[in-house]
Every structure is written in structure tokens, then in C-alpha cells.
Amino acid sequence: MSDVSAPSEITAVERAGHWQSAAHRKRLRRRYAADRRLRFLGLGAIGLAIGLLGILIASLAYTGYLAFAQTRVELEFYIDPALVKSDDVRAGNFRSITRQALLAHFPEVTNRRQQTQLAKLLSPGAEWIVRDRVVAHPELVGNTIKMLVPVADPYDQLNKGLIRRDGPEPQRRLDDEAIGWFDKLDQAGLIHTTFAFELFVNADSRFPEMAGLAGAIAGSFMTLLVCLLLSFPFGIAAAVYLEEFAPKNRLTALIEVNINNLAAVPSIVFGLLGLAVFLGFFGLPRSAPLVGGMVLALMTLPTIIIATRATLKSVPPSIREAALGIGASKHQVILHHVLPLAMPGIMTATIIGLAQALGETAPLLLIGMNAFIPSLDSVGLLEPATALPTQIYSWADSPERGFVTRTSAAILVLLGFLVVMNAAAIYLRQKFERTWS
Amino acid sequence: MLTYAFATLLALTLISYLIGRRRAVMAVDGRTYRLHSRPAYHASFVAAWVGIPASLFLLLWIAIQGPVLDRLIIGTLPEGVLANKSTGELSLILSQIKSVADGTIFGNPDPFVLEAGERLRNWRGIAQLSMFASAAVLAMLGLVVAQWRISPEFRARQAVERILDALMIACAVVAILTTLGIVVSLLLEALRFFQRVSLFEFLFGLNWEPQIAMRPDQASAGGAFGAIPVFVGTFLIALIAMAVAIPIGLLSAIYLTEYASSRFRAVIKPLLEVLAGIPTVVYGFFAVLVVAPALRSFGEAIGLPIAPNSALAAGGVMGIMIIPFISSLSDDAINAVPRSMRDGSLALGATKSETIVRVLLPAALPGIMGGILLAVSRAIGETMIVVMAAGIIASLTLNPFQPVTTVTVQIVTLLIGDTEFDNPKTLAAFALGLVLFLSTLVLNIIAMRIVQRYREQYE
Numbered sequence: 001m002s003d004v005s006a007p008s009e010i011t012a013v014e015r016a017g018h019w020q021s022a023a024h025r026k027r028l029r030r031r032y033a034a035d036r037r038l039r040f041l042g043l044g045a046i047g048l049a050i051g052l053l054g055i056l057i058a059s060l061a062y063t064g065y066l067a068f069a070q071t072r073v074e075l076e077f078y079i080d081p082a083l084v085k086s087d088d089v090r091a092g093n094f095r096s097i098t099r100q101a102l103l104a105h106f107p108e109v110t111n112r113r114q115q116t117q118l119a120k121l122l123s124p125g126a127e128w129i130v131r132d133r134v135v136a137h138p139e140l141v142g143n144t145i146k147m148l149v150p151v152a153d154p155y156d157q158l159n160k161g162l163i164r165r166d167g168p169e170p171q172r173r174l175d176d177e178a179i180g181w182f183d184k185l186d187q188a189g190l191i192h193t194t195f196a197f198e199l200f201v202n203a204d205s206r207f208p209e210m211a212g213l214a215g216a217i218a219g220s221f222m223t224l225l226v227c228l229l230l231s232f233p234f235g236i237a238a239a240v241y242l243e244e245f246a247p248k249n250r251l252t253a254l255i256e257v258n259i260n261n262l263a264a265v266p267s268i269v270f271g272l273l274g275l276a277v278f279l280g281f282f283g284l285p286r287s288a289p290l291v292g293g294m295v296l297a298l299m300t301l302p303t304i305i306i307a308t309r310a311t312l313k314s315v316p317p318s319i320r321e322a323a324l325g326i327g328a329s330k331h332q333v334i335l336h337h338v339l340p341l342a343m344p345g346i347m348t349a350t351i352i353g354l355a356q357a358l359g360e361t362a363p364l365l366l367i368g369m370n371a372f373i374p375s376l377d378s379v380g381l382l383e384p385a386t387a388l389p390t391q392i393y394s395w396a397d398s399p400e401r402g403f404v405t406r407t408s409a410a411i412l413v414l415l416g417f418l419v420v421m422n423a424a425a426i427y428l429r430q431k432f433e434r435t436w437s
Numbered sequence: 438m439l440t441y442a443f444a445t446l447l448a449l450t451l452i453s454y455l456i457g458r459r460r461a462v463m464a465v466d467g468r469t470y471r472l473h474s475r476p477a478y479h480a481s482f483v484a485a486w487v488g489i490p491a492s493l494f495l496l497l498w499i500a501i502q503g504p505v506l507d508r509l510i511i512g513t514l515p516e517g518v519l520a521n522k523s524t525g526e527l528s529l530i531l532s533q534i535k536s537v538a539d540g541t542i543f544g545n546p547d548p549f550v551l552e553a554g555e556r557l558r559n560w561r562g563i564a565q566l567s568m569f570a571s572a573a574v575l576a577m578l579g580l581v582v583a584q585w586r587i588s589p590e591f592r593a594r595q596a597v598e599r600i601l602d603a604l605m606i607a608c609a610v611v612a613i614l615t616t617l618g619i620v621v622s623l624l625l626e627a628l629r630f631f632q633r634v635s636l637f638e639f640l641f642g643l644n645w646e647p648q649i650a651m652r653p654d655q656a657s658a659g660g661a662f663g664a665i666p667v668f669v670g671t672f673l674i675a676l677i678a679m680a681v682a683i684p685i686g687l688l689s690a691i692y693l694t695e696y697a698s699s700r701f702r703a704v705i706k707p708l709l710e711v712l713a714g715i716p717t718v719v720y721g722f723f724a725v726l727v728v729a730p731a732l733r734s735f736g737e738a739i740g741l742p743i744a745p746n747s748a749l750a751a752g753g754v755m756g757i758m759i760i761p762f763i764s765s766l767s768d769d770a771i772n773a774v775p776r777s778m779r780d781g782s783l784a785l786g787a788t789k790s791e792t793i794v795r796v797l798l799p800a801a802l803p804g805i806m807g808g809i810l811l812a813v814s815r816a817i818g819e820t821m822i823v824v825m826a827a828g829i830i831a832s833l834t835l836n837p838f839q840p841v842t843t844v845t846v847q848i849v850t851l852l853i854g855d856t857e858f859d860n861p862k863t864l865a866a867f868a869l870g871l872v873l874f875l876s877t878l879v880l881n882i883i884a885m886r887i888v889q890r891y892r893e894q895y896e
Contacts, residue, residue, distance in 0.1 A: 035790040042692025045685045046705055049760050053712055056757075059727045060719070234608045241605035252609075259612045264811065264881040265874065266818020268845050269619055272870040275852065276622035283503040298615050305612070331598045359716025362820035362845070366852050389718045389821075396722045396825060404726070411719050418714065 060415075064408025070196035070209060071159040072148040073122070073185055075101040077130050079141050086141040089134050094127040098149070105185060118181055123150040125198075125210035148192060153208045153402035155182050159191065162401075173401075199409060203376045204391065208402025211395070213410055215373050219289055219385030220358060223369075226293020226381065227300055227357050232350055234297070235304030236339075243309045244334055263302035270299050271366030279367060286368040287384035295367060296357040303356065307349030311342040344432030351425040355418050361389040370394050388414045442495055442569060446576065450488035453580050457483025457587065465589050474593035482593045485600050486583035491576040498568045506564065507531060510557050515549050623874055626867030633861050634662045639868060641665060645831035645842075647851060647862050662865055664872070666831035670841030674752040674823060675816040677837055681756025682812060686763025687805070693764070694771045695793055706765075713761040721825030724754040729826060741838065744828075749837040751826040755819055762812050770804025771797055773895055803891035810884035814877040820845040844869050 018024060077097055084092030099119045103109065109118055126149035133147065134140050150156070154173045157163045159182070169175050174182075185191050202212025238259075246252040274295035278284045284291050315338050323333040364370070370390040379385070386394070392414065395407040461479035465471040472479070511531070533546050537554025538561065546554075587593070631639065642663015689709065693702050729750040736743030743749065774797050782792040798805070828840025829850055851866040 031788050031791065035788040038790040038793065039692065039696050042688045042696060045688035046692055046709075049685055049689055049712065049757075049764075050705070050708055052757050053708065055727065056715070056719075056723050059723065063726065234611055237605045237608035238612065241602075241609045245602065245605065246609070255609050255612055258616050260885060261878060261881055262612060262615060264814060264877065265619070266814075266820070266845070266877055268818065268820045268848055269623075269870060269874050269877075272848070272852075272867060273615070273619045273622055276626060276867070277618050280622075281504075282500055283507075298611075301612065301615070329594065329598065331594075331601060355714070359714075359718070361716065361718040362824075362849065365824075365849055370853070389716055392718050392722065393821070393825070396718075396725065407722055408726070411722060414716065415719070418716070422714065 057415075060408045060411050063405055064410075064412045066160050066162070067199060067405040067409035068196050069160070069193050070198060071151050071156040072192050072194055073102075073151050074146065074148050074190045074192060076104075076144050076146050077101045078144045079130075079134055081142045084134065084141050086138050089138055089141065090131065092131065092134070094131045094134075098122055098127045098130055105188065105190070106181065109181075114177075117178065120152055121155055121178070121181060121185075123152045123209045124207055125150060125205070148194065150198070150209045151182075151191075153400060154178075156209055157401060158182060159186075159193065162405075199406070199413075203374055204372055204386065204394075205374055208398075208400050208406050211403070211406055213388065213391060213413060215376055215379075216386045216388045216391035216410075217413075218376070218379050219292075219369065220387040220389075222289035222379075222381060222385065223292040223296060223364075223387050224354055224358060226290055227296040228350070228354060230294065230297035231300040231304055231353065235301050235350070236308055236346060238301070239305045239308035239312065240334060240339065242305070243312045244330070244338075259302045259305050262298075263306060266362075267299060267360055268362040268366065270295050271363030273298070274363060274367045285382050285384070287371040287386075288367075288382045289369075289385045289387075290381040291367050292364050292369050292385075292387065293381075295363045296360060299360065299363065300353040300357050303353040304346070304350055307353075308342070308346045311345030311349070312338060314345070315341050341434070344428055348425045348429045351421050351428070355421040355425075358417060358421070359389055359414065361393055364390050365393065388417070439495075439499065442572065443492070446488060446491055446495070446572065449491075449576050450484050453487040453576075453583075454480045454484040456580070457481075457583065460584055460587050461593070464587060471589050472593075473590055474595075474597075478593035478597050479587050479591070481597045482600075483580065483583040483587070485597065486579035487576045488579075489600070489604075490579055491572045494575055495568065495572050498571075502564055502568070506557065506560055509560070510534060510553055513556060514553060619874060623867055623871040626864055627871040630861060630864035630868040633864070638662060639664055643833060645847075647847070647865050662861070664844075664869065666833040667842055667844055667847055667869070668872075669833055669835065670748070670827070670831065671817055671843040671845075673748050673835055673837065673841055674755065674827060674843055675813055677748060677752025678755035678759055678816045679809070679813060681753050682759035682763050683809060685756075686760045687767050689760070690764045690767035690771060691793055694768055695789060695797070706768075709761045709764055711761075712757065713765075715758075717758065717819060717821040718825070720754050720758050721821045721823075724750050724822060724826035728754050736838065743838045744840045746826060746828045746840040747838050748827065748841045751823050752837070754826060755816055755822050758819070758822065759812050759816060762815060763808055766808025766811065767801070767805045770801040770808065770891070773804060773892065774800045775895055803887050803894075807884040807888035807891065810880050810887070814880035814884070817843075817880075818845065818873060818877050820849060824849050844873050848873070 075098075078100065079092075080097060080100075083096055084094070099115075099122075102119060102122055103115060106118060109115055129149050130145075130147060133145065151159070154163065155178075158165070158174055158179065163173050165179055182191070198210055198212050200212060200217075201214050202210055203215035205211040242252060242255065242259075246255075274291055278291045278294060279286060319337055319341065320333050323337045324330075328336065364387050369385060369387055370393060371384045371386060372394070373384055373386055388410065392407055392410045395403045395410060458476045458480035460483070461472060461476045462469060469476055511527070514530075530550065533543075533550050534553045534557055536543065537546060537551055538557040542551075639662055643665050644661060644663045645666045646661040693706060697705070729745050729747070732747065732750050732753075733743050733745055778796055778800055779792060782796040783789075787795065823843045823846050827846055828842050829846060830840065831842045831847070832839065834841060848866045848869050851862055851869075
């Protein structure tokens with residue numbers, strides 16, 4: 001110790017360790033720089049994460065917004081009584097009618113092969129649209145009707161500027177002749193771009209311009225309904241039992257560990273469970289919303305149970321004690337007082353759980369809810385159906401280019417639903433959440 | 438039909454509630470204060486006796502009717518038909534019979550199929566009717582028994598509460614049943630798979646070509662189910678995901694807990710959570726639409742061939758998905774470090790970064806490790822991103838620019854559109870599922886243990 005107080009040592013300390021010495025100041029600068037570095041790294045990481053989120057949303061919006069518009073051509077269809085019998089409209093030859101209507105604008109196209117090429121300008125759905133109109137109004141047979149019908153996907157993309165007009169012809173989707181035809185119609189003022197209502201009212205289709213999400217939305221709705229009806233009561237009952245009534249024994253400890261584990265089991269394993277048990281053992285039909293809902297309910301259950309228990313825990317003991325004090329039974333305390341107070345929290349958790357279930361794809365794929373269902377006629381809990389995420393998956397897998405924008409649009413619709421659900425959850429939380437003080 | 442059955446039962450239950458209530462009130466001539474329990478309890482008691490046994494009976498009937506009828510119908514088929522038929526052919530015949538019974542006839546089925554279909558249709562009718570009748574009898578029986586017990590002294594509240602307890606226990610047991618169902622179904626199917634392919638070959642084989650084994654004339658089934666390339670691919674993609682997610686997630690958590698103002702935190706934290714709320718199918722499409730082409734053209738620019746479905750694209754996008762997971766768990770872990778440790782370090786003159794690196798991170802390390810393990814289990818089990826963005830062919834490589842396949846991709850490709858349960862191809866998916874379930878289970882248990890022990894340490 002005496003060494004330290006020696007005069008020679010003090011100068012040494014002054015030289016290297018004094019807080020005003022140059023060496024120390026340098027060290028201090030370095031330490032502050034390290035601090036700033038970590039700070040910027042952190043800020044950069046957050047910026048990167050948020051930036052990636054931005055890129056994700058922006059790229060989907062950029063490719064998807066075009067699908068909300070549809071290029072249509074305005075044509076006059078002469079419902080030739082020779083082609084359509086007024087007593088059996090449905091069997092009429094509407095393909096010929098739509099073709100005639102289009103060819104009428106191109107008297108110069110006489111070559112049969114060219115005419116066939118030209119007819120491909122219209123969507124294959126055009127004839128069905130005309131047919132449905134005439135079926136609804138049989139008195140139109142023999143008259144001329146003016147209608148907007150969608151053009152085929154390549155022309156739609158041409159109009160939206162997604163297909164190149166120049167460059168070597170063989171590498172393009174449309175040759176100069178086809179582009180010429182389209183431009184002629186455009187110059188005649190017959191091409192219109194209107195809202196793509198098909199996206200929301202049609203079922204799935206092989207043709208991008210006719211494919212819609214109505215079937216998938218209906219399927220998702222039914223699946224979520226089943227999921228809600230099963231997971232909500234079961235989840236609350238299980239949570240109330242575990243939190244309020246369960247004796248502390250081996251069985252309840254096992255259930256608890258179990259629930260925590262189930263919450264972290266990969267979703268595809270639940271799909272395997274559904275496939276083996278619901279389809280394989282119980283023989284329920286494939287692709288059915290009922291099965292999908294049951295699988296998703298099993299997945300949502302742990303989420304709801306865990307959140308409900310947390311909410312029940314947050315109800316202050318004074319409420320229970322007051323109720324018990326005026327003679328309520330334990331069941332009455334919980335049913336009449338604790339549960340109603342916890343309800344907003346439980347509902348918030350349920351909505352968040354359902355939002356997760358809405359985006360869940362893998363388990364639905366395994367039980368076959370990626371079926372191709374081109375009609376809206378058979379909608380039911382045991383009928384084959386698709387859901388929004390599986391529809392997105394099927395469209396993303398389709399080779400036609402039009403499905404790229406369709407997929408992005410479907411994703412935007414799905415994200416829209418998720419935003420609405422989460423906003424509802426946040427609203428509920430803010431409106432009803434009580435802080436007990 | 439079933440909808441009607443349940444609707445009728447619901448109506449019966451409501452009516453019996455009213456009956457029970459009326460009965461209880463009448464038992465004391467309207468002076469309800471003389472009842473032991475409030476009239477609503479008497480009413481609920483009766484309703485429970487009517488509704489619960491009958492609906493349980495209905496559910497049980499529905500669950501077993503199909504398999505029982507199948508068994509019976511197969512028993513009535515003529516002798517010669519069943520001789521040396523595989524289960525696959527048998528199930529084909531069965532589905533033919535069923536479609537005949539549903540009223541749709543494809544092509545020209547054998548006469549015995551038509552006959553059996555007709556019989557099945559009859560039996561179904563009989564079964565439906567007897568189900569309806571038995572459920573109705575059961576409900577009525579419940580009504581009589583429950584009504585008979587109503588009296589002023591009857592402790593209806595206690596009885597109803599006991600019923601409620603039983604119902605709640607049943608709901609809690611669903612969680613156990615789910616796990617049990619997962620384990621049993623995976624084990625059963627996997628065992629059937631290992632009867633055909635040895636466990637050793639499955640776990641250590643280097644060649645994974647399940648599609649070949651689909652064709653019976655190719656005898657290479659044994660060599661085609663070596664899952665090592667699949668495991669390696671899964672590992673590689675999870676590794677890439679972690680390489681993206683851990684630095685970004687950890688650094689954002691550090692910034693958010695230690696540097697950010699509370700207002701910044703309030704805005705940024707929910708934004709990061711949004712990343713966790715986006716469905717994985719969306720990430721998958723993002724990988725295909727944006728990330729893979731971008732990587733590819735970047736690779737072309739620097740002269741590096743990057744496959745369109747490279748492990749890098751799938752793993753990178755998966756990493757983005759996992760960022761919020763890591764950041765929120767690390768956030769919790771760092772926040773859980775006692776204030777005194779932070780203050781002590783700062784009071785000794787350490788800068789913030791020194792406090793973080795030397796004090797907070799070591800103290801929070803168990804919690805962060807637990808979070809990382811949970812994230813790894815998440816990455817292994819993640820399906821849609823890899824199904825859409827990674828490869829299908831199993832190649833044994835650690836090159837991130839090459840396509841690799843994962844366990845989940847194989848499960849999905851093996852099972853889509855095929856539910857024949859006695860095909861090695863289908864069974865292989867369950868074997869992979871078992872491996873997936875067990876490995877995520879082990880990771881989860883370890884992670885939860887670590888997190889829990891760590892939490893106890895500071896509480």
C-alpha cells in the first residue's frame with residue numbers, strides 16, 4: 001500500500017490514468033464511440049426490420065392493386081334465335097354469339113385461323129356472362145344487347161402495361177397482329193377498365209380474369225365459425241377450471257404442461273392429426289370446412305386457454321371476496337362476477353386467436369382444403385371448400401401470369417380481414433380494459 | 438338430418454328448462470323463497486339432464502356409424518369378391534358402394550356393388566331413424582328422471598355445479614386428448630412405415646426419393662427413404678433463418694429496451710409485432726415474388742449462380758418472420774434483469790453499451806437462449822414459406838445457393854392429393870411428422886425449462 005502513495009507512482013497515475021490525461025480522454029472517446037456504435041446498430045436493425053415489412057407490403061400492393069381493375073370490351077350481342085331457343089336458353093350456342101359480336105368489328109379478318117385467334121381476345125367467361133343475362137331475361141332472344149365483357153388475361157395485362165409491346169415477337173405473349181386488334185377496339189372507344197367485381201363475387205376458375213375469392217371467403221368464414229364455436233366455450237371452460245377449481249395434483253400439472261407445449265407444436269402436426277383422426281379414423285369427408293374448423297379449433301384452444309387464465313388472474317381478489325362475503329357460492333362468484341369482468345380480455349384473445357387461425361395454411365392443405373371449386377352452388381359444412389390462405393397457395397402455384405396479380409390481390413384481401421380483426425381486438429381492449437387500482 | 442337432430446334437441450332442452458322452472462315454482466305454490474335453490478337452478482338441472490346425455494349419445498353415434506356400417510357392408514359382400522384383395526382395392530370397392538348409396542353411379546359398377554349400395558342406403562335410413570328415436574327416448578328419460586327429483590328441499594344448485602365441474606374437466610382434458618391423439622396417430626402410422634423401411638435406413642440413409650417407391654415394379658423402395666438429406670436441408674434453412682433473425686432481433690430488442698424513448702417504443706414495438714401477425718403463406722409468396730428473383734439477379738451480377746428456389750431465399754424470408762419472435766422474447770429477458778444490476782453498472786461509470794454487453798446480456802443470456810431455442814423449433818416446423826420457396830428434391834448439400842428440401846415440405850408434397858393409408862409414400866410423411874413433433878417437443882421443453890428457471894432466479 002505504501003508503494004501507491006509514493007511520489008513516483010502518483011506521476012505514473014497522472015501520466016496514464018488521470019481523467020484529464022490525453023490517453024484517458026482517448027479511451028473515453030473510444031468507449032463513447034462503442035456506445036454510439038451499438039446504438040446505431042440497434043437503430044439499423046429496427047430500420048431493417050421495418051424496412052423489410054415495408055418492402056413486403058409495398059411489393060404486394062404494387063403487384064396486387066392492378067387485379068382490382070378489369071379490362072372489358074363493350075360489344076353488341078345479337079341473340080340470334082337460330083342459335084338460342086327461347087324455350088331452352090341455357091343450351092344455346094353463346095360461343096358463336098360472342099364470337100360474331102367481336103368479329104363484327106373486324107370485317108377485314110376473314111381467314112378462319114385468324115378468326116379463331118381473334119376470338120381468344122375475349123375471356124372464355126364472356127359467353128357465360130351473356131348466357132346468364134339471357135337466361136335471366138329470356139325475352140332478349142332475338143334482340144341486340146350491349147354489354148361489357150371481360151377480355152382474356154393477356155389482353156388485360158397488355159392494357160395494364162404488364163406486357164411488352166416491343167421486342168422480338170416470339171418472346172412476347174401477344175404478337176403484333178393481336179396488339180393491333182386490341183388497339184383498334186381501344187381507338188373505337190370500346191375498351192373500358194372497370195372495377196373487377198369478379199374478384200369478390202366469383203368462385204375459383206382456371207381463367208385468371210374470371211377467378212374470384214367468393215368461394216374461399218365463404219369457406220374461410222365457415223371454417224372460422226366452427227373454430228369459434230368449438231374453441232371459445234371449450235377454451236373458457238378449460239381455463240376457468242384450471243385457474244379457479246383445479247386441485248394442485250399430478251393430473252392438472254400434466255394438463256398445464258401439455259397446454260403450454262401444444263401452443264408451440266408446429267401447425268402442420270395438427271394437420272397430420274386431422275388427417276389421421278378426423279379423416280382416417282372417423283371417416284369425415286375431405287376438404288370439408290367442418291374438419292378444417294375442428295383442426296384449427298384444436299390449434300386455437302391453447303392460445304385462448306393461456307390468455308383467459310391470464311385475464312382471470314388479473315381480476316382483483318377483492319371482487320371475489322366481496323361476492324363470497326355476501327354468500328355467493330364459488331361457482332356463482334366466477335360465473336356472475338369474475339367471468340363477466342374478464343370477458344373483454346377473453347374476447348380480445350379469441351379474436352387474435354381467430355386471426356391466427358384465418359392465416360393458417362398448412363393444416364388445411366393436409367386435410368385437402370386446397371380443392372379446386374369452380375362453383376358457389378354447394379356451400380356447406382361437409383361440402384368440399386377452400387379457404388383464403390389455401391386459395392392464395394393454389395393461385396401462387398398457377399402458371400398463368402394473371403394469377404400473380406390475383407394472388408397479390410387475394411393476399412391484400414386476407415391482410416384486410418386480419419387488420420379488421422386485430423383492430424376490433426384493439427378496440428375491445430381499449431374500450432373495456434379496466435385497470436384495477 | 439343431423440342438423441335437424443341437433444336443432445330438435447336444442448329446442449327440447451329449452452322447453453325442458455321452462456318445464457323444470459315451472460315445476461319448481463309450482464312445487465312451492467309460487468313462494469320461491471321456500472325453495473332450497475333458485476328456480477333457475479332447478480330449470481338448468483332438468484335442461485342438463487335432457488340435453489347432455491342425448492347430445493353425447495348423438496355425437497358418439499355419428500362417430501361410430503360410418504365405420505360400423507362399413508364393417509357390416511363388407512361382411513355381406515359375396516365370398517369371391519373379398520378373396521385376395523388388398524386394402525386399397527377394398528377401400529375402392531367401398532367408396533363405389535358409398536357413391537351408389539349416395540345416388541351417384543359412375544360407369545358400370547359390378548352388380549354386387551349396386552346391390553350393396555342399395556343395402557347401405559337402406560341401412561343408413563334405418564340407422565338415422567334409430568338414432569333419432571334413441572336420442573328422443575334418452576332425452577325424455579332424462580326429463581322424467583330430473584323432474585322427479587325436483588322438490589323444495591332438492592339441492593339443485595349443488596347438483597348443477599357438480600355438472601358444471603364435470604363439463605369443465607372434460608374441456609380441460611381435451612388438451613390432453615389432443616396431445617394423445619397426435620402421439621398415437623403419428624406413432625401408429627410411423628410404426629406401419631417402419632415395418633416396411635427399417636428405422637436405421639430412415640434415420641441414416643443418404644438417399645431420399647419417395648416418389649420412386651410409388652411404383653410397385655421398382656424395387657428400390659428401401660434405398661429411397663433415407664431422410665438425412667431432408668434433415669440436413671431443414672437444418673440449413675433453419676440456420677440461415679437464425680443467422681438473419683438473431684442479430685436483427687437481438688439488436689432491435691437492445692435498442693428498444695435500453696436506448697429508445699418510450700414514445701418510439703410505443704410506435705415501433707407494435708410495428709414489429711405486425712411481422713409476426715402476417716400469415717406464413719404471404720411470406721412464402723413474398724419469397725417467390727420478390728426475394729428469390731432479387732437474389733438471383735444479384736447473383737448474376739456478381740457471377741454467382743443462385744438457384745431460383747435456393748435455401749438462401751427461403752431461409753432469409755423465414756428469418757424475417759422470426760425477427761419479432763426473437764426481439765420480443767429478448768426484450769422480456771433483458772427487462773427481467775433486476776434494475777439494481779443495471780444501476781450498479783452505470784454507477785461504476787460504465788457506458789450504456791458496456792452495461793448492456795458486460796452486465797445485461799450475460800444476465801439475460803438464459804432467457805435469450807430459451808427464446809432462440811423456441812425460435813429454432815418454430816423455424817423447423819414452419820411450413821408454407823419452405824413449401825412455396827424451397828425445393829422438393831432432396832439433395833445432400835450445405836450450399837445455401839442450391840435448393841434443399843425440408844421435413845415439412847416433404848410432408849406436404851407426400852400427402853397432398855393422396856390419402857391412401859397403406860402406401861409407404863403416405864406413411865413416410867407420418868414418420869417425418871413424428872420426427873418433427875419429437876424434435877420440436879424436445880426443443881420446446883428445454884426452452885421452457887430454461888426460461889422458467891431463469892425467471893425464478895430473479896423473482
